[in-house]
Amino acid sequence: MNRFAYYMSGYAFKAFSGFSKTRVTLHGEENIPRGSIIYTANHFTRIETVFLPYHIHGITKKPVWSLAAAELFQGALKGTLEAMGAVSTKDPRRDFLIVKGLLSGRAECIIFPEGLMVKNKKILVDEGFRIYQDGEFQRPHTGAATIALRTEFYRERLRRAREKNLDEFNRLVEIYEIDSPDTVLDNETFIMPVNITYYPVRAKENMLSRIAQNMIDNPSRRMMDELMTEGTMVFSGVDVDIRFGRAISVRDIFSNGFVESDVTSRRRVEFSPRLSSNHVMRSGALDLMNQYMSQVYGMTTLNYDHIFASILKYLPDDGKIIDGYEFRCRAFLATQACNMSLHCHFHKSLYDNQVHILIDDRFSRYEDFMRVAYETGVVSIQGDQFNKNQAKFTTHSEFHTARVENPVSVIANEVEPLVSLQAYFKELAVKSGHEILELIREQLLAKHQSEFEADFMKSESDEIIRDKRCGAPLLLRGNKDTPAVLLLHDYLSSPGEMKPLATHLNDKGFTVYVPRLKGHGTSVEDLAGVSFEQWLESAEEALVVVRHLRSRFAVGGVGMGGSMAIYLQARSLDPFAFFAVSPPFSIKDFSTSFTASSGVWWQQMMKKAGTPSEKKVEDGNGSVNSPGGYDKNPVAGMKQVEKFLDQTEPFVKKIKAPGLIIQCRNNPVVDVQGSEKIFKRLGSDIKEFYLFDIKQHGLPPLGSQGSARMFGAICQFLMGVLSLSHKKNHDGREY
Structure with a gap:
């Protein structure tokens, strides 16, 4: 890797992010351990191969390599990707280069185990993880696990060789360009699962798609899908939640006798030999793959689009008109999953009070989702009622155009691996409208009473109103x-x-x-x-x-x-x-007697001299109908x-x-x-x-x-x- 080019490309990305409207939030950075780290992330867009290394580098201060599709390494883009630390998936020295960077401590690595951009987000979790593409299912790759095991294998071999086979030790130090063997032996190899969730995902005409249409005759549907989806993210704005999971150690497998035999072998061990422990390594890699993919999909950041799309999918397909308010009520109850033990992660907006969705939808969560659903044929709208087209959820869209042609299904697919959450969505979808309204009413009544009790108990040490x-x-x-x-x-x-x-x-x-x-x-x-x-x-x-x-x-x-x-x-x-x-x-x-008691006007006059405490409480004309009200008036209250x-x-x-x-x-x-x-x-x-x-x-x-x-x-x-x-x-x- 050209380090100067790498750092200069980082500055270029920083400049680019200055006009990009993406809003990136990092979670769990404290989970990243010291050592040789392979990051395994879900793959939905091409821009991940650029911004994910940039943000990880901002945390660890190490260069970060990533694997990129071989077809991207053409023309001017080839040099840019190489400068950013990308390695072609078809580079014959791919694995060796990555292991060398990891073992020497010079770089970290990002691998997308799915092996492709999963544009439809269709993941099956039965019998392990399987990805759906154009009528076929394939398992995520074990390459990240294999590279992690190889890195730790040569670390352990170095450890043994330094004591009993100095020639082999020196040979490995030279091959892997190790400057500080002690540092290498003090470290460990980890796999760090990473989830990337976008909200909202919208595919619209944008600057990039318009340029392509003007410069290219009949651009392919696949190209337009990518330009419309990713261009909208960059230029119209999207929240990107990058979540780091629990680091997975790969060291346990080295207690196996077959592996130990290869680690301590007196003969020269080249990078890709046939070892007696290969079957153990393959089995271990498969187990590790299931571990990190479980975390990757389990860390999806739940947002309003997920809730709307999932409930819409599970509503009974009985041909009945769906009432918009009842639909929003089901979504409101789904947002309460934040307070339930469903082992989910939530978009920051879901931690606020969600009653707005039932009042005026002032943040346009519902309106924006329904617009997309209507424009893509998922619903037909009649006032505040609508019908749904269930075929949009049961018929698989073409893999490379799903994000444009059927985004609602794509959004629903993303949270399917969250099994406990899916069960909750299904339960809400099949309840009657009367049950839903009653459930919300009783929840809110109970909430109001419990909040009063909690606030009253918390205030017992203060001067409280005389009649509880x-x-x-x-x-x-x-x-x-x-x-x-x-x-x-x-x-x-x-x-x-x-x-x-x-x-x-x-x-x-x-x-x-x-x-x-x-x-x-x-x-x-x-x-x-x-x-x-x-x-x-x-x-x-x-x-x-x-x-x-x-x-x-x-x-x-x-x-x-x-x-x-x-x-x-x-x-x-x-x-x-x-x-x-x-x-x-x-x-x-x-x-003036009422406002003066709170010090409002006095506070305004004293701003230049220094701001008094807003919790200051003044005697004055409080509630005229005590004992139920306060006889003092806080500055902050007015x-x-x-x-x-x-x-x-x-x-x-x-x-x-x-x-x-x-x-x-x-x-x-x-x-x-x-x-x-x-x-x-x-x-x-x-x-x-x-x-x-x-x-x-x-x-x-x-x-x-x-x-x-x-x-x-x-x-x-x-x-x-x-x-x-x-x-x-x-x-x-x-x-």
């Missing part, structure tokens, strides 16, 4: 033929403070759920460490709960909870109506309120559903004008504004004249919207 029951989520079940209501409490408040209104609505037949927004209902110190995104996640999960309790539901809230109800109404088209009591439009709508309101403001005008805004003329916390701004900007055809002549923020005390009037107004509004909707269903007119 006030902080717990509240569910009141009503009549089956009456809608549900999601009720959201205010900032610094708790579910217990919403109980009077919840009970009133429940008495009218409504099923009511009052969740606990994260950080509330325990201690004010907890609230100081929570973001508004976590409040939203609590509210969005609760929205899913009420949707799975009743087919029709409304959302409502008090103070910031009212603003959050407006936000949910805008992000989800499902609620039939919403109401908000004393909702602020922006942080400026809060009274900053999160401000961020949330800034994000909510643009959505107000997009709302079309019927809405009710309630305010109190002498509200001591939120300015009436802020709530009026919300009302004026609503895009709803049906909207009402009630102004009560009382000094109150939030819900009036139970039993007061104000509470009876306010609760009655909310019930009357909801019933009125329902009656209009009922009339529309009968005469078809819009209201």
Whole structure:
């Protein structure tokens, strides 16, 4: 290897990666041992032969060789590949060169045991590993294991020869160009399994494919497959997870008598002789191959595309239309595999809260997958429903064009070796829609209760709210033929403070759920460490709960909870109506006495002098309806309120559903004008504004004249919207 050329090519790749949109994440680098390392990786693209050596070199600081297909060693590409440390698969000295580099410690090696790019990712795990290509199955190669055993064989032979056969020792040192025999003998040979997973895998027109079409007459389908797939990865962006497994030692086989006899033989042993231990070596190589391939396929990084494709494949092929929301519900449950003992690795996005897939798909995970499925004929879409073409999963696509013509099947194939995960996908696919909805509802209810219990227990050493029951989520079940209501409490408040209104609505037949927004209902110190995104996640999960309790539901809230109800109404088209009591439009709508208590304005003035702790807690106007709320206001909490309101403001005008805004003329916390701004900007055809002549923020005390009037107004509004909707269903007119 030309070391100067190798390092210069590394700089070239670094420059190339500067404009490439690939995002590489390395996992398990700490597993790489000291010694002679052969990396065995799955093979899906040609670019792996370039970027994998580059990233491994960044870890070990050693040159890394890789085997590349012989047909690539032509023209200018031949010199580039050789400079990068690539060795042709048909080089007659291939194995010797690799063993020499490994044994001397000058280089490490990457071998792709599959022997080809597995473009369809079709791997069978029964009776060992088998790769499907054009109607035939073939086993992965044992070459990596054979080279590892050969390297360790000559290391052990050096060890014995130094003691009993100095001529042979010197001969081997010269042949393998060993500078430091002691270092060689102190090392060991390992096989390091590596998995490479791409997300998302998309094949689209790109700069490379367009250049090829302009410069080449009738480029082959195989060429276009590779240019469209790999060009899209490079120029449009893809997450690449490179995962290093557990290093496999090859030393155990050398305790065998046949192998020991060859290792200690007094005769000269050339590189490729027929040895009496060949049968043992072959058997050992096969065993090692199964070990490293098991790790390679077992380390696949699960992502949303895998989940969607697998569940779609396993859904019963009964010709029935598939509901899009139910399909997303199955996918949502599949994402919970992160919390199960399924021995899988997960894409970084799956460690976040996944409720967004059931609300608005704001990261376009579902939309993007369905677009690919539709464009490649896997599904036919009708609104939020679709039919699937099962033949796309049962008929094998042409090997070299599968990534373009049938990518959904390719994606599903990739996780087939994850047996326990496949069983879970099959289980989810065959459950009825009712079972799926019920399962999610009960999981979320249990999660909300357990999170409250855990947070409450964790806060026992702090000043906690005086009544534990006030902080717990509240569910009141009503009549089956009456809608549900999601009720959201205010900032610094708790579910217990919403109980009077919840009970009133429940008495009218409504099923009511009052969740606990994260950080509330325990201690004010907890609230100081929570973001508004976590409040939203609590509210969005609760929205899913009420949707799975009743087919029709409304959302409502008090103070910031009212603003959050407006936000949910805008992000989800499902609620039939919403109401908000004393909702602020922006942080400026809060009274100065309330915001000053949190030090918000003081903190802004002191930024240049130094940032105070955001967990600072100030006395002040907390929840006016204690004991369920906090009587202190953390600085960080008000900053999160401000961020949330800034994000909510643009959505107000997009709302079309019927809405009710309630305010109190002498509200001591939120300015009436802020709530009026919300009302004026609503895009709803049906909207009402009630102004009560009382000094109150939030819900009036139970039993007061104000509470009876306010609760009655909310019930009357909801019933009125329902009656209009009922009339529309009968005469078809819009209201």
